[in-house]
Amino acid sequence: MLNRMTLQILKxxxxxxxxxxxxxxxxxxNLGEVLKAAAEGRVQINPPVEVPKHFRGKIAYxxxxxxxxxxxxxxxxxxxxTYIPEEKKVxxxxxxxxxxxxCTEICPVQCLWMTEEFLISSYDRKAQxxxxxxxxxxxxxxxxxxxxxxxxxxxxxxxxxxS
Amino acid sequence: MxxxxxxxxxIPIGPVHVGLKEPITTWLEVDGERIVDIKVRPGAIHRGIxxxxxxxxxxxxxxxxxxxCGICSFAHIESFVRAVEDAASISVPKRAQYIRTIMLxxxxxxSHILWAGVACYTFGYDSAFNLGLLxxxxxxDVLEAMSGNRxxxxxxxIGGVRRDIxxxxxxxxxxxxDYYRREFAAFYEVATEDPITKARMRHVGxxxxxxxxxxxxxxxxxxxxxxxxxxxxxxxxEAYADIEVTPIVPQDYMGExxxxxxxxxxxxxxxxxxxxDIIEKALLGLPKGPLMAEPKLPKLLALLKAADGVGWSxxxxxxxxxxxxxxxxxxxxxxxxxxxxxxxxxNIVSWPIMFRGQEIADAPLIVNSIDPCISCMERALVVDxxxxxxxxxxxEELLKRSREKTRRLMGR
Ligand code: SF4
Ligand code: SF4
Numbered sequence: 001m002l003n004r005m006t007l008q009i010l011k012x013x014x015x016x017x018x019x020x021x022x023x024x025x026x027x028x029x030n031l032g033e034v035l036k037a038a039a040e041g042r043v044q045i046n047p048p049v050e051v052p053k054h055f056r057g058k059i060a061y062x063x064x065x066x067x068x069x070x071x072x073x074x075x076x077x078x079x080x081x082t083y084i085p086e087e088k089k090v091x092x093x094x095x096x097x098x099x100x101x102x103c104t105e106i107c108p109v110q111c112l113w114m115t116e117e118f119l120i121s122s123y124d125r126k127a128q129x130x131x132x133x134x135x136x137x138x139x140x141x142x143x144x145x146x147x148x149x150x151x152x153x154x155x156x157x158x159x160x161x162x163s
Numbered sequence: 164m165x166x167x168x169x170x171x172x173x174i175p176i177g178p179v180h181v182g183l184k185e186p187i188t189t190w191l192e193v194d195g196e197r198i199v200d201i202k203v204r205p206g207a208i209h210r211g212i213x214x215x216x217x218x219x220x221x222x223x224x225x226x227x228x229x230x231x232c233g234i235c236s237f238a239h240i241e242s243f244v245r246a247v248e249d250a251a252s253i254s255v256p257k258r259a260q261y262i263r264t265i266m267l268x269x270x271x272x273x274s275h276i277l278w279a280g281v282a283c284y285t286f287g288y289d290s291a292f293n294l295g296l297l298x299x300x301x302x303x304d305v306l307e308a309m310s311g312n313r314x315x316x317x318x319x320x321i322g323g324v325r326r327d328i329x330x331x332x333x334x335x336x337x338x339x340x341d342y343y344r345r346e347f348a349a350f351y352e353v354a355t356e357d358p359i360t361k362a363r364m365r366h367v368g369x370x371x372x373x374x375x376x377x378x379x380x381x382x383x384x385x386x387x388x389x390x391x392x393x394x395x396x397x398x399x400x401e402a403y404a405d406i407e408v409t410p411i412v413p414q415d416y417m418g419e420x421x422x423x424x425x426x427x428x429x430x431x432x433x434x435x436x437x438x439x440d441i442i443e444k445a446l447l448g449l450p451k452g453p454l455m456a457e458p459k460l461p462k463l464l465a466l467l468k469a470a471d472g473v474g475w476s477x478x479x480x481x482x483x484x485x486x487x488x489x490x491x492x493x494x495x496x497x498x499x500x501x502x503x504x505x506x507x508x509x510n511i512v513s514w515p516i517m518f519r520g521q522e523i524a525d526a527p528l529i530v531n532s533i534d535p536c537i538s539c540m541e542r543a544l545v546v547d548x549x550x551x552x553x554x555x556x557x558x559e560e561l562l563k564r565s566r567e568k569t570r571r572l573m574g575r
Contacts (some may be wrong), residue, residue, distance in 0.1 A: 004352045005290055018297055028215040054311030054326060071461060077223035099227045100317050105325075 005114035021046040048137035051116045056099040058117040059092050063132035066090065072112060094120060095128040110136075189514070189530065193523060199389055201518040203511055212503050220468050220496045221247045221321055221489075222460070226325065228487070229315050231503060234277070237270045238480035239487075239503070240319035242257035245400065246487040246501075247321050250474025254462055255401075258324035258452040264402035265445050266309075266337070267478070268438040272343070273302045274481035275383075275431040275438075278534045281349070282428060285527045286363045287566035291353050292418050298343070298350055305339045308332055321463060323455030328446075336446055351432050362572050364425035368517040368529035371422055378513045381481025381506050384533045386412050387427040389420035394479040406444045411437060424532040431534075450553050468496045482506040507533070 018068055023045040028034040037043040051057065068088035073081045080096035081103060092103075092112075102113045123127070133144075188204040212231060216224045228243035229236045241263055248255060255263075279293020280456035303313050309332045310316035318326045328336070355361065370380065375388035385392045395403040411433045413419070413426040418428060457463040471493035477486040485504030490499040510533040517529050 004349060005294075008294060008349055008353065009290070019301055021404055023438075052307045052311050054309075056311055056317065074220070074464065075222050075227035075460065077219060098230075098315075101325075102222065102226070102460075142523060 020049045023048075051118065055116055055118075056101045056114045058094055058115050058120045059091055059097055059103070059130055060101075060115050060133035060136065061090070061130050062111040062135055063078050063089055064135070065109050067109055069108060071106045071108065075102045075106050077102065092130040093128060094130055095125065177523065179199050191518070191523065191526060196524075198518045198521050198523065198526065200517050206458055211420055213503060216464065216498045218497055218502045220464060221491070221498055222464065222502065224498055225320060226315075226317070228503075229317065231505065233314055234274050235270060235485070236315050236482045237266050238478060238485050239320060239505075241267060241270070241401075242476045242478045242480070242485045242487040242503075243489070243501075244319050245476035245478065246474040246489040247467070247491070248474070249476055250472045250489055250491045251321075251350050251470035253322045253456050253466070255323055255456055256453045257450045257457075259454050260401040261445050261449050262324045262326070262328055262454070263319065264406070265328065265442055266316070266324075266329050267401075268441045268445070269302055269309075271438045271478075271481045272435050272442075273299060273306070274534070275435050276302070276347075277349075278432055278531075279428060282364075282424070282528065282531055283360070284359075285531050285562065285565055287569040288357070288360060291350065291360075294353060297483055301339055301342050305332075305335045306329060306367055306434055308335050322454065322457050323453070325454070327454055328449060333446060333449075336442060342444050343435065343439055347432075347435060355429075359569060359572050361425065363525075363569060365423055366421065367424045367521060367525050368427075368532050369421060369423045370513050370517050372420070374513065375422065378516065379509050380483075380513050380533075381509045382479070382481070383427055383430045384483065384510045384513065387420075387430045388422035389414055394477060394484055398477070400476075400478060402445050402448075403441075405448060406441055408437070427532045435533045440465065464496065467491065469493060480506055483509060511536075522568065524564040527562055527565045 010013045023038075024034060024043075029137050031151045034043055034045070068083075068090070070083055070090070071080075073083055073091060076097075077100060078096045078098045080098075081090050082093065084091060099114070101114050104110070104114055120128070164425055167435040190202040190204070191198050192202070212227055216227055219227065224242065225240055228239045231239045247253075276295055276299045280292045280299065282291035283289075283295060306316060307313050309328070310318050316326075318324055353463070370384065370388045372389045374380075375385050375390055380388065380390075381392065389412050391410040391412055393408060394400070395408040396410050399408070411430050413421070413429055416429065416433065417426075457466060470491045472491060474489045475486075476488075477484050479485075483507055484504075486504040487501045490501070492499045513533070514529070517532070518526070521529060
């Protein structure tokens, strides 16, 4: 029976896939094995696609630059930022963060910013607390860091696969 | 209702699915295969969002409002910030209004295409379902390009928007409009030219216009019953004041109105085209100017702290009217109270009318036809009048029955 659906299916056979490529073409019998093999470089997997331009990933914090004004704690919807009175600095609990980027907008000295990192789950709660990420890659404004991002994705792909 | 009358049944309400949006228990009272009555028990996922808002300031509550719903997250933000703007008398720059309109329409396109696909899935038309999801991917990509994320876009803020429509995004939007004008027809034809599809949706879950009025149906559910209701038309907000929107009702396209699932399908599909037109017009007329009324956030916080009063807002979300009311008190930074009225609740009241006299196999389709959260079906309890047994039908069983009916109709 030749109807619209048949035509559609035929069309899809020749068209290139609409969505991003999967890491491997077919679901392997043993996912763990494949990931291990990929980490060791025995199997080639399609790397993750680049994150979009305005992507809001794990937060980064330049402690040295922070002036302790506490404005960020006032707008954080998830109460993910705590103030340390002794040091007059803050720390960010990424496990609470909802990635809204509101704190980065209110910070008067721009010492908070969103990175493109998204594979951040871990068993260690302490790894989820951002205390200091050092200086931001200055000169380069945040939105134009896409090339370096592409490199980062490539270098971290095996590591991502193994985690 | 008859369930409670004769004798009381102990209801084994399953664990609340925290991962899903709206788990609602529906008890179907059946006589053999016919549904005699249905009882709806919402309230399983009361998260106290409005209470949480009371210890947060309006800027923080934006993100709480965003998380009321995963699909219409922007509609909720929009309604919330409009209520706050109403309470604090903030006027929004024109460009921001247009960008909000475009976001709202993109969200509508996304929601309706997803719904249409899932509707096909519930009666076993999997190829149409997959086609629907394929089509939806385009709008997700554009939303991602514009906002950075696929869900919870974080685009709206009080007094404006946080993301601009850059030339690249505008190009992506134009591409999206072309793509859907070209490709969406296939889905529509696939779904409607098929006699089985029509048989499954026609005269199923009928909601007559009088009942739609009486039970206050909203959005596409009401429009499918032939009522001309659309807030974008009757009380335009944002850029809808400049862009004409007429409510889409089946009688204008098919000549007559049944108020059944097919009509709801039709209305949603036609609304996708309408949204494309609106996006196109908004893009053409996109004014230049600032994005926010007050870009300095500390100043905005101070302004909101000084605001006093109740703010109202009601907008046309993909599923119907979404109303937010908020009270701000002078000198108090936090929201005093906040009330949300989402469209699904208004539409669920009409379920008993739609269900009466239908078959159990149609239940998933009817439940789905008002576009609620699909998790409702997970704990539907069927009370069989004749055998007196009560069994809990899981979503899978209901789906199986629904698909068996399709097969019966296909004659195999
Ligand atoms: S991104 Fe949002 S949730 Fe995360 S720390 Fe900043 S303000 Fe808080
Ligand atoms: S807003 Fe910026 S400067 Fe102020 S406390 Fe937070 S991180 Fe530090």
